Amino acid sequence: MSKLKRAAVLPLVLLMLLLPCKAVFADEAPYRSYTYDRFHNAVPSPNGYLPGAQLFGSDLGVGDLNNPNDLFVDKERNELYIVDTGNKRIVVVDEDYKLVRVITEFDNDGEVVTLNVPIGIFVDKDGTMYITDQAEQGDGRVLISDKDLKIRNIFGKPQSDLITGNFVYKPSKIVVDRYGKIYIQATDVTQGLFCLTPEGKFLNYFGSNKVEMDARKLILQLWRKILPRQAAQSIINFIPIEYSNVYIDDKGFIYATAAASTTYEYQVMSLNPLGSDVLRWKRLDWFEGSNFKDIYVDEYGFITAVDQTRGKVFQVEPDDGTMMFTFGGIGSMTGLFTKPVAIEGFNGKLLVLDSEKRAITEFKLTTFGKAVRDAQVLYMEGRYVESIEPWLEVVKRNANYLFAYVGLGKAYYQLEDYQTAMKYFKLGYNKEYYSEALREYSLIAMRSNFGYIVLGIGLFIALIIVIRTLRRKRVLIKLGGAV
Numbered sequence: 001m002s003k004l005k006r007a008a009v010l011p012l013v014l015l016m017l018l019l020p021c022k023a024v025f026a027d028e029a030p031y032r033s034y035t036y037d038r039f040h041n042a043v044p045s046p047n048g049y050l051p052g053a054q055l056f057g058s059d060l061g062v063g064d065l066n067n068p069n070d071l072f073v074d075k076e077r078n079e080l081y082i083v084d085t086g087n088k089r090i091v092v093v094d095e096d097y098k099l100v101r102v103i104t105e106f107d108n109d110g111e112v113v114t115l116n117v118p119i120g121i122f123v124d125k126d127g128t129m130y131i132t133d134q135a136e137q138g139d140g141r142v143l144i145s146d147k148d149l150k151i152r153n154i155f156g157k158p159q160s161d162l163i164t165g166n167f168v169y170k171p172s173k174i175v176v177d178r179y180g181k182i183y184i185q186a187t188d189v190t191q192g193l194f195c196l197t198p199e200g201k202f203l204n205y206f207g208s209n210k211v212e213m214d215a216r217k218l219i220l221q222l223w224r225k226i227l228p229r230q231a232a233q234s235i236i237n238f239i240p241i242e243y244s245n246v247y248i249d250d251k252g253f254i255y256a257t258a259a260a261s262t263t264y265e266y267q268v269m270s271l272n273p274l275g276s277d278v279l280r281w282k283r284l285d286w287f288e289g290s291n292f293k294d295i296y297v298d299e300y301g302f303i304t305a306v307d308q309t310r311g312k313v314f315q316v317e318p319d320d321g322t323m324m325f326t327f328g329g330i331g332s333m334t335g336l337f338t339k340p341v342a343i344e345g346f347n348g349k350l351l352v353l354d355s356e357k358r359a360i361t362e363f364k365l366t367t368f369g370k371a372v373r374d375a376q377v378l379y380m381e382g383r384y385v386e387s388i389e390p391w392l393e394v395v396k397r398n399a400n401y402l403f404a405y406v407g408l409g410k411a412y413y414q415l416e417d418y419q420t421a422m423k424y425f426k427l428g429y430n431k432e433y434y435s436e437a438l439r440e441y442s443l444i445a446m447r448s449n450f451g452y453i454v455l456g457i458g459l460f461i462a463l464i465i466v467i468r469t470l471r472r473k474r475v476l477i478k479l480g481g482a483v
Contacts (some may be wrong), residue, residue: 015131016128033326035401046323046398048315048369049350051364053097053336057084061099062091065358069249071174071344071351074123080346081121082353082360083131085407088115090131095347106143108151109295118186120173128152132184139169142172142184142200155200161190162205183254185246192275193246207243207256207275215339249297257292267292268305281321282311290314295348300377306342306352306371313338313352317376322403324372328352356438368397372470375407384411402428413437418444 029050034042057065060448066086073080079100082091090103106113117134124130127147129280134140144153157169170187171194177183183206244259254271265452269277293308301318311330316323328338339356350363375390388411394404405428412421413433418441425434436459 005351022205029327030331030335031327035323035326035403037400037401042401045325045401046201046368047327047366048372049313049327049363050366051348052364054096054334055362055434056358057091058324060093060097062102067355068116068353068358070120071342071353071360072121073344073346074127076125077127077476078347079303080344080351081123083118083119083121088118090115090121090129106145106149106151107460108154111304113151113154115143116140119171119321122174122176124176130174130176130182132174134172140171142171142174142182145194153200155196158194158196158436159201160202165204173245175246175254177248177252177254183248184244185243185256188242193243194205202438207254208267231359244287244292244293247295247297249301253297255295255297255303257295259291268303271311279321280319291338296343296345300346300373300380302352302373302376304345306340306343308340313339313340313350317403322406324376324403325369331358335363337361358464368394371397372401372403377403379407379411379414382414384414387411402430404428406430406433409433409437413440416440 015299031046033045033047037043053059057063060082060103062084065084067084068082069085070083071080072083078095080093080097082093084091088104091296092098092100092103104114108459115133116136117140119134120132122130122391126157126404129145129147131143131145132140139157141154141156142149145151157163159165168188171184172187173185176181181203182194182196182198182200184196185193186194186310192208195203195206197203208251209305209333212322215302216352242259243256245257249255252273256269256271258267258269268279270279272278272375285398289309290305290307290312291309292305294306296304302324303318303321304313304315306313306328311328312326313434314323315325325336328340330338332338332451337352337357339353340352341355342353344351344353348365352361352363353359371390371394375387375394378384378387378390389405390406391408391411395408399405405424407426409421409428410420410433412424422434422441425437
């Protein structure tokens with residue numbers, strides 16, 4: 001072969017070698033996903049989500065974003081709202097990320113109202129917008145506008161004897177329930193969320209967070225009770241931790257994340273209408289070292305939280321908080337973050353907003369992630385038989401994924417095949433569920449063999465009676481012989 005032909009063939013050979021490699025590594029990401037083994041150690045796991053597009057302001061047709069702080073998805077119109085704080089505007093795009101409009105001012109009976117420091121937004125089903133707008137100095141406010149940008153109401157710091165006069169009101173994130181009650185998470189507020197009437201009047205503090213107690217705090221509290229009053233006053237008071245964000249799901253349940261935590265007991269909460277936390281799980285391994293900045297709950301109840309400290313996104317199932325997927329990290333590559341501040345679900349994808357990158361990263365489910373979610377959804381819908389095949393597919397893909405074994409165990413438990421359920425609970429190292437299945441299996445075994453058990457007990461009692469009778473006869477014979 002001549003040198004000229006070799007020169008022509010070599011690029012083609014290299015191209016053929018490179019094309020298969022691209023297909024092989026299509027599921028790679030700039031981070032490593034993991035789950036936990038039976039010893040609560042992190043072990044590698046296939047990716048549940050992979051990064052897709054990274055969207056900057058220029059991609060949306062609005063120029064650079066500047067310190068964006070919040071995302072909101074209007075499900076009625078399938079639109080995404082981006083709170084572009086530094087530019088004092090709200091950017092609205094459609095499902096294809098095409099620009100719908102940019103909101104910078106409102107009409108208040110002929111008077112133009114502009115945004116100061118917009119932080120959070122909530123959009124009701126009829127298009128009504130609720131915007132938290134902080135001030136450069138002093139108290140912030142909440143703007144309520146209809147879809148045509150006509151102001152319906154503006155109210156500042158709530159008025160109540162429970163709120164001190166020197167308190168600087170910094171409303172941050174906001175949600176509204178189906179009855180029109182407004183819940184506001186504000187900076188430097190430890191009493192809970194502000195709960196307001198639709199007109200903005202203060203009702204109460206909602207969902208006051210717990211005081212986290214560790215050994216040091218317990219000892220100091222003990223000293224406060226022992227020491228004289230004057231000395232006790234010099235010991236610091238312990239106050240509840242404040243919230244960092246708030247979210248309301250389709251069922252009206254309010255979820256909140258804590259701004260800071262030392263014991264990680266109350267980082268994620270689900271608040272019922274009375275303001276009480278109703279999550280059945282609390283301290284989890286994946287909480288450790290986390291500072292959750294935002295939370296999203298989808299239509300099936302799966303909880304996804306973004307940790308600003310490590311740049312991680314965690315997705316858990318709602319029943320006992322078992323971690324399904326984790327992804328992300330700190331870095332500059334697509335799929336990594338520098339300062340994640342918000343998360344939302346949009347058209348089957350997860351969107352994470354990074355205020356320092358000034359970009360939104362889109363994450364899509366992998367085939368592995370879809371198999372896990374499909375199996376769990378089928379189980380939650382009561383389709384236990386149908387959930388078995390997807391769970392088995394998950395096990396084929398990752399034999400170390402304990403969540404799949406527990407899922408199989410739960411499915412067989414509901415089908416009353418307790419022996420098979422015990423097998424999978426054992427493989428999933430779940431002692432609690434294994435004990436429940438064992439108890440049910442034992443009860444069935446006793447019921448099915450009840451006749452034999454009764455017969456055995458009867459024969460045993462009869463045998464004892466015969467033995468005692470024979471012993472008495474022997475004693476009487478011995479006594480008669482002695483006489």
